[in-house]
Amino acid sequence: MSARLARPAFTLLLAWLVLYPVAIVVADSVRGDAVATFVSRPGEWGALWASLWISLASVALAAAIGVPLAFLFEWLEFPGRKALGSLIALPAVLPPFVGVLAFLFLYGESGFVARAVQAVFGLRGPPWRLQGAGAILLVHAYSMYVYFYLLTRAGLAKLDASMLEAAHALGAGRWETLRRVTLPLLRPSLAGAALLVFMTALGSFSAPYVFGGGFRVMTTQIVATKLNGELPLAMVETVALALVAALGLALLRRTEGDELLAALGKGAAPPRRPIRRAPIRALAATAGWLFTVLLLLPHLTLALVSLVPYSSWTTEALPPVLSFVNYQRLFGEPERLRPLVNSLWMAAASTLGAVALALAAGALARGQRAPRAPRALHAPSPRDRWRGPIETLIALPWALPGTVFAIALTTTFSVHAPLALRWVLVGTVFLLPLAYLVRNLPITGRAVLAGYRQLDPALAEAAASLGAGRWTTFRRVTLPLLRPALAAGGSLAFVAALGDFVTSIVLYTYDNRPISIEIMSSLRLNELGVAAAFGVILMLVSALVLGFGARR
Amino acid sequence: MTPFVLLDGVHKQWSPTVRVGPLLLGIPRGEIVALLGPSGSGKTTVLRLLAGFEAPDAGRLVIDGEDVTAVPPARRRCGMVFQHYALFPHLDVGGNVAFGLKGSPEPGAAGQKVAEVLALVGLAGFEGRKVQELSGGQQQRVALARALAPEPRVLLLDEPLSNLDPTLRERTRRELRALIKRVGITTLFVTHEQEEAFDLGDRVAVLNDGRLEQVGAADELYERPASLFVATFVGRANVVRGGGATARALGAHDGEVLVVRPERLRFADAGLPGTVRERRYTGAAAFYQVETERGERLEVLAGPEAARVGDRVYLEPAGVLTFPEERA
Numbered sequence: 001m002s003a004r005l006a007r008p009a010f011t012l013l014l015a016w017l018v019l020y021p022v023a024i025v026v027a028d029s030v031r032g033d034a035v036a037t038f039v040s041r042p043g044e045w046g047a048l049w050a051s052l053w054i055s056l057a058s059v060a061l062a063a064a065i066g067v068p069l070a071f072l073f074e075w076l077e078f079p080g081r082k083a084l085g086s087l088i089a090l091p092a093v094l095p096p097f098v099g100v101l102a103f104l105f106l107y108g109e110s111g112f113v114a115r116a117v118q119a120v121f122g123l124r125g126p127p128w129r130l131q132g133a134g135a136i137l138l139v140h141a142y143s144m145y146v147y148f149y150l151l152t153r154a155g156l157a158k159l160d161a162s163m164l165e166a167a168h169a170l171g172a173g174r175w176e177t178l179r180r181v182t183l184p185l186l187r188p189s190l191a192g193a194a195l196l197v198f199m200t201a202l203g204s205f206s207a208p209y210v211f212g213g214g215f216r217v218m219t220t221q222i223v224a225t226k227l228n229g230e231l232p233l234a235m236v237e238t239v240a241l242a243l244v245a246a247l248g249l250a251l252l253r254r255t256e257g258d259e260l261l262a263a264l265g266k267g268a269a270p271p272r273r274p275i276r277r278a279p280i281r282a283l284a285a286t287a288g289w290l291f292t293v294l295l296l297l298p299h300l301t302l303a304l305v306s307l308v309p310y311s312s313w314t315t316e317a318l319p320p321v322l323s324f325v326n327y328q329r330l331f332g333e334p335e336r337l338r339p340l341v342n343s344l345w346m347a348a349a350s351t352l353g354a355v356a357l358a359l360a361a362g363a364l365a366r367g368q369r370a371p372r373a374p375r376a377l378h379a380p381s382p383r384d385r386w387r388g389p390i391e392t393l394i395a396l397p398w399a400l401p402g403t404v405f406a407i408a409l410t411t412t413f414s415v416h417a418p419l420a421l422r423w424v425l426v427g428t429v430f431l432l433p434l435a436y437l438v439r440n441l442p443i444t445g446r447a448v449l450a451g452y453r454q455l456d457p458a459l460a461e462a463a464a465s466l467g468a469g470r471w472t473t474f475r476r477v478t479l480p481l482l483r484p485a486l487a488a489g490g491s492l493a494f495v496a497a498l499g500d501f502v503t504s505i506v507l508y509t510y511d512n513r514p515i516s517i518e519i520m521s522s523l524r525l526n527e528l529g530v531a532a533a534f535g536v537i538l539m540l541v542s543a544l545v546l547g548f549g550a551r552r
Numbered sequence: 553m554t555p556f557v558l559l560d561g562v563h564k565q566w567s568p569t570v571r572v573g574p575l576l577l578g579i580p581r582g583e584i585v586a587l588l589g590p591s592g593s594g595k596t597t598v599l600r601l602l603a604g605f606e607a608p609d610a611g612r613l614v615i616d617g618e619d620v621t622a623v624p625p626a627r628r629r630c631g632m633v634f635q636h637y638a639l640f641p642h643l644d645v646g647g648n649v650a651f652g653l654k655g656s657p658e659p660g661a662a663g664q665k666v667a668e669v670l671a672l673v674g675l676a677g678f679e680g681r682k683v684q685e686l687s688g689g690q691q692q693r694v695a696l697a698r699a700l701a702p703e704p705r706v707l708l709l710d711e712p713l714s715n716l717d718p719t720l721r722e723r724t725r726r727e728l729r730a731l732i733k734r735v736g737i738t739t740l741f742v743t744h745e746q747e748e749a750f751d752l753g754d755r756v757a758v759l760n761d762g763r764l765e766q767v768g769a770a771d772e773l774y775e776r777p778a779s780l781f782v783a784t785f786v787g788r789a790n791v792v793r794g795g796g797a798t799a800r801a802l803g804a805h806d807g808e809v810l811v812v813r814p815e816r817l818r819f820a821d822a823g824l825p826g827t828v829r830e831r832r833y834t835g836a837a838a839f840y841q842v843e844t845e846r847g848e849r850l851e852v853l854a855g856p857e858a859a860r861v862g863d864r865v866y867l868e869p870a871g872v873l874t875f876p877e878e879r880a
Contacts, residue, residue, distance in 0.1 A: 458638035461605050464625040465632040466652030467702060472626075476651070480642040 007364050007386040014357070014393040016421055017438050021408035022242065022400065024422075028411060029239045034232035038240070047221040048240055051202055054136060054217055055248070058201035059194050061141035066148025066193070069291075073149075074156040077272040078284040084292050089150055091143045091295065094539055095499020097516050099143045100206040101535045102298030104130070105305045105528070107138075112301060112317075119317040135211035140201050142295070147200070148193040155189030161270035195252040202245055203401030205502035218244075219403045223505060226407065238407040242400055249399050299539065306532035313528075326533040336530070339518035340537065346512060347497035350436035351444070355490050357437075358394065358444035359482075363474070365390040366452035367460075394445035397438050406506035409435050429512040435503045440493035447489025451482045491549025495542040554617070556581035556738050557706055562601060562611035572597045572762040574611060584732055584739040585767075586753030588746060590785065594762040595742040596635075599708050602740065604628045615705055631699030631737075632708040636715060637691050639683040645670070645694050646679030652702035669697040673731065689720050696728075700735060707732065709741035713748060725751050746786055758782050780875040783811040790814065790850045793877070798824060798844050802869050811873040814839060814853035820868035826850065828863045842867060 029035065038044050073085040091099060105111050109126040117127045130138075159182065167177040183190075205219040212220055218241040225234040275281040304319070306326055313319040330336050365387040397405060413425035413434075425431040455478065463473040501516035508517050515534050522531035555578030563573035572594035579585050587595045600606045602613060604625030613621045620628050631652075640648050646666050653662045663679075670676055673693040683691060692712065699707060712728065713721045729752050732739050743749050749756045750770040757767040758781070766778040777783035784791060792799045792810040801824040804810040829849070830841035833856055840852045840859055850867065859865055 456636070456638060458634045458636065459640060461603070461625070462632065462634055462638040462640070462698075463651065464605070465603055465628075465630055465708075466698065467626050467629070467654070468651070469624075469626045477640060477642075481640075483642075 004382065007382055007390070010360055010364055011386055011389050011393065014361070014390065014441075018393050018396050018441065020421070021412040022404070024412045025235050025404075025408045026239055029232065029235035032232050034230075034236045037233055038236040043216070044221070044237065044240075047216045047218045047237075048244065050133070050216065051218040051241065052244060054133060054140070054208075055198050055201040057137055058140040058144055058204075059197045061137060062144040062197045063148050063190070063194065065141060066145035066150075067152050067190070069145070069149050070152035070156060072284070072288070074153050075270070075272060076284060077274040078281050078288065080285055080288060081272075084288045085153075087292050088295055089146055090299075091146050094299070095495065095501075095516075095542060096143055096204070097206045097499055097501040097519070098302065098535045098539050098542075099298065100139055100210050101519060101523075101531065102302040103139050103142070104210060104523075105532065106298045106301040115317045129213075131211055131213040132215045136204075136207045136215070136217070139207040139211065140197075140204065142298075143207075144197045144200055147196040148190070151189045151193040151196075152186060155186045159185060159270065164270055191252060195249070198248050198252060199245065199399070199401075202241070202248065203403065203502065205401075205403060205505070209501075209505075219401060219502065222403050222407060226410075226506065231411070234407055235411060238404050242404045245400055245404070302532050302535050302539070305528055306536045308529045308532075310527055310529055326529040330530065330533050330537075336518075339513050339515050339534070342512045343498050343514040343516075343538075344541075346433040346436060346514065347494050350433045350440060350497050351490050351494040353433075353437040354440040354444040354493050355448070355486060357441060358448040358489065359486075361390050361394050361445055362448040362452040362482075363478075366449060367474075367478070391445075391449060394449070395442050398442035402439060402500070402502035403506065405439055406435060406503040409438070410506060426507075427509055429509060432504060432507045432509075432512055432514070433497075435507050436497040436500060439500070439503060440496055443493045443496060444486075444489040447485045447492070448482065451485025455481055487549045491545045494545050498542060498545075499538055555579050556583075556616055557602070557740070558612070558614040559598070559602070560612040560614060562598075562608045562613060564597060564601060564606060564608050570762075572601070573608070575764055577757060577764060577767065579738055579740065581738055582736050584729065584741070584752060584754045586749035586756045587740060587742045587759055588749040588756050588786075589744065589759035591744055593759045595744070595759050596710055597762075598759065599632075599710055599740065599742050602706070603630045603632050603708055629702070629704045630706045630708055631702065631704030633692070633695045633699050633710065633712050635710045635712075637695040639691060639694060639698070641683060643683070644679065645675070645681045645683060645686070648683060648694055649679075649698045649701050651698060654702075665701060669701045672700070672735070673697045674727075688716050689724060692716065692724070696731075700737070705738070707735075707737045707739040707741075709739065711742055711744070713743075721748075722751075728752065756786075758785065760785070777811075777873065780809055780811065783873055783875065788814050788851060788853075790817070792848065792850075796846060796848075798846055798848050798850075802872055804872070804874060807877045808874045809877055811875065812850070812869050813871070814851040816869060816871040817842075817850060817852040818868050818870055819852070819854060819858055819865050821866060823866040823868040825864065825866055828859045828861050828865055831859070831861050 069088065073081060073088075107113050108130045109128065111130070114126045114128060114130075117123070118125075121127070163181055163185070164177055167181045172180060203219065204217075205223070208215070208217045208220045209223070216224070218237060222234050222237045222241065225237060275284055304322075307322040307324065308319040309321055309323055309325045312321040330340075365383065367383070409431060410426055412422055413431055415422045416424045425434065459477055459481070460473050463477045468476060498514075499516065500514065501520075504514045504516050505520075508514060515538055519531045519534045522528075522534065557577075557579040559575045559577040561573070562575045563571070565571040575598065577585075587598055589595050597606060601608055604620070604623065608621065611621075612619055615628070615630070640651065643651065646663075649666045649669055650662050653665055666679060667676065670678055673696055675690060675693055675697065678686075678690075678694070683694060686694065692715070696712075713724055716724055725748060741752065743752075753770070755767060755769055756773055758765045758773065760781050766773060766782045768776075773782055773786045777786060780791075783789055790812045792802060792804065792812070799808075799810055802810055802812065824844060826842040826844045828840050829843045832839040832841075836856070837853055838856045838858070840854060842850050842852055842865060844850065852867065
């Protein structure tokens with residue numbers, strides 16, 4: 001295909017994948033009386049409101065944990081700082097569903113903590129039920145503070161020490177400097193983290209599904225409505241959730257401000273202050289260690305539960321028998337191994353697809369430089385003209401909760417209308433990997449586009465001047481230089497697809513049921529050990545893949 | 553004689569006010585031409601037009617009798633050394649130099665060529681080194697070796713020495729010239745430094761605002777500049793606008809602009825009166841700032857002890873260039 005046609009054709013392909021299904025849901029939802037049903041049911045408004053306030057509260061809680069931690073680890077020096085600093089970022093890299101599972105085993109009504117309390121105080125029943133809004137918020141705070149922690153630390157590391165010194169020299173005390181200089185300079189980081197947490201919490205499904213009980217947020221409401229067979233109503237709910245997401249995105253984008261704020265200073269970050277007084281230093285170190293253990297405890301719990309054979313653990317505080325029998329069953333019975341194989345091939349296929357599309361997007365939107373000329377003066381090249389649409393479409397799935405995409409894809413691909421570019425994919429094994437692919441486009445796209453932006457355009461020209469054609473240049477120069485970006489984006493996408501629960505529960509079939517679905521059904525059958533073993537495998541594969549992706 | 557490289561009426565328009573050309577420039581085989589001009593004058597654009605990274609709106613580019621105007625860069629066989637070298641960071645020195653060598657039927661031929669070219673630039677045995685570990689001067693030589701390895705027809709250098717520190721620059725300049733002459737390749741290079749252009753180029757082409765002002769040997773440009781721009785851009789110059797007493801004292805007519813080199817003004821017993829305001833000592837000589845009675849400042853190059861600050865002196869010109877007054 002000629003380069004002239006490639007960009008519009010690719011943009012159309014992206015639009016078909018990303019925009020078209022959502023458009024169909026929007027169009028279908030306004031037909032019929034589903035909108036009236038939605039408006040008239042208080043439960044719907046309740047769920048929408050719950051989604052909104054849970055998301056906002058998650059932002060506040062995550063900030064309350066993540067920001068102080070960032071200051072602690074970035075500004076103070078104490079024993080163990082480095083190791084702990086990277087350990088507490090761990091929840092970010094584990095699939096959210098695994099976190100939920102681990103939480104259940106640790107703090108749930110029959111979890112270790114509850115059993116311990118029960119044993120210590122001789123209670124007859126479990127001391128609490130981990131359920132409702134509070135439980136959801138607990139899980140959210142636990143898994144999402146990492147965004148604030150990482151982004152605030154990055155912001156602090158970019159901070160110019162001379163600015164703080166200037167404030168001190170002008171007579172500002174420590175608190176005043178924090179309030180009038182440091183925090184305003186951190187605004188882009190904080191706003192970015194708030195946006196991330198808000199969007200993640202709004203789209204969060206695992207925690208409300210497992211811990212919600214009677215408390216419904218929009219994501220769980222949509223899935224429940226769909227299971228009830230009220231698909232038109234589910235579509236209206238989907239559109240409502242998408243609108244809230246779009247609104248939140250727009251509002252938070254406005255407060256994000258510009259990166260110039262932080263980029264103004266070029267100096268070094270302030271040096272870490274060692275804590276001089278020994279008792280306080282010990283206190284900081286102890287707090288750091290305690291916190292880390294607290295954060296890693298759920299995952300250790302998961303590992304422990306995976307060693308508990310079926311029905312061997314009833315009322316004891318600690319499991320009486322430990323063995324590898326769950327793992328043996330898992331790898332010994334083909335039917336049990338099946339979900340693992342399913343998840344692996346679907347994650348691999350969708351990641352390959354998402355990486356390929358991201359590469360195409362990068363090459364078409366960013367590849368090689370536009371003619372050298374004063375920017376405002378020359379007419380936009382086709383590359384410039386198509387860059388906006390291509391990059392927006394690639395990023396769009398990020399702005400929409402996974403449930404929205406799942407419903408959009410089921411709706412779009414449940415009809416056979418080839419002229420409208422719709423085929424029946426519902427009930428086939430292909431719809432779920434397609435959903436993974438679309439959902440992962442922003443991850444791979446972001447990485448590859450950033451990689452392209454960092455490429456020196458002179459390298460491609462150098463290759464051309466040495467006789468390399470377009471394809472040779474791509475193969476021998478561009479691709480090798482993009483490899484770190486591809487590895488990073490690809491591994492993140494693979495892990496996201498591997499651990500996905502939210503789209504899977506809407507789109508899976510018996511033949512392609514993924515790990516997360518199998519974990520849920522094991523839980524229902526009270527096979528906690530098997531569920532945990534799956535969780536551990538998910539965790540290990542994720543860690544392995546991410547470790548590979550982070551290698552330079 | 554037909555030139556080996558010919559830019560024939562080449563023209564590139566970015567906007568109504570930003571353009572390069574039309575240019576007419578012929579370079580005989582084996583000659584080194586320096587493209588000299590202030591930043592924004594279009595030097596690099598000329599180089600990129602020749603390399604094929606930009607397409608001209610009009611005109612022809614000819615290399616060795618072949619019209620290459622529509623030939624893509626990969627098939628033009630122009631070796632290019634980029635300003636920041638553009639070495640491939642994922643390849644070692646050997647990989648970079650071998651990049652442009654086509655797969656040869658006999659194994660080892662490419663390796664031999666790489667060794668040969670590296671030896672030529674004084675980096676024999678550097679094949680396995682990482683490019684990030686090299687000094688700026690070594691990187692520059694790797695870039696040169698890489699450009700020369702495929703035996704291009706023309707060598708293009710974009711500010712080849714601008715990334716080197718000043719002490720290294722002068723030595724590298726001589727080595728570079730000697731090397732290019734040894735290879736015998738026709739070369740066009742871009743610079744904004746007059747000294748570099750004079751030192752490295754057989755001829756210098758002065759570019760201003762997208763147009764060629766003059767092409768010639770260094771002394772020609774200096775002694776017989778074709779325009780006021782060349783006179784002032786190449787070498788130091790006192791510019792005196794026509795009409796005033798100073799201009800008349802130096803022999804100018806109305807409607808003329810006068811250019812006098814500092815070394816062409818002498819302290820004398822009679823002539824244009826003035827006062828020495830500043831003296832800048834350079835070792836073998838000194839620059840004197842002389843203020844005339846009308847307040848104009850003229851720069852004079854003379855012996856280090858020729859005058860002192862505050863002295864009243866008379867200036868006598870020993871060679872004056874005149875140009876018609878520019879229409880503003």
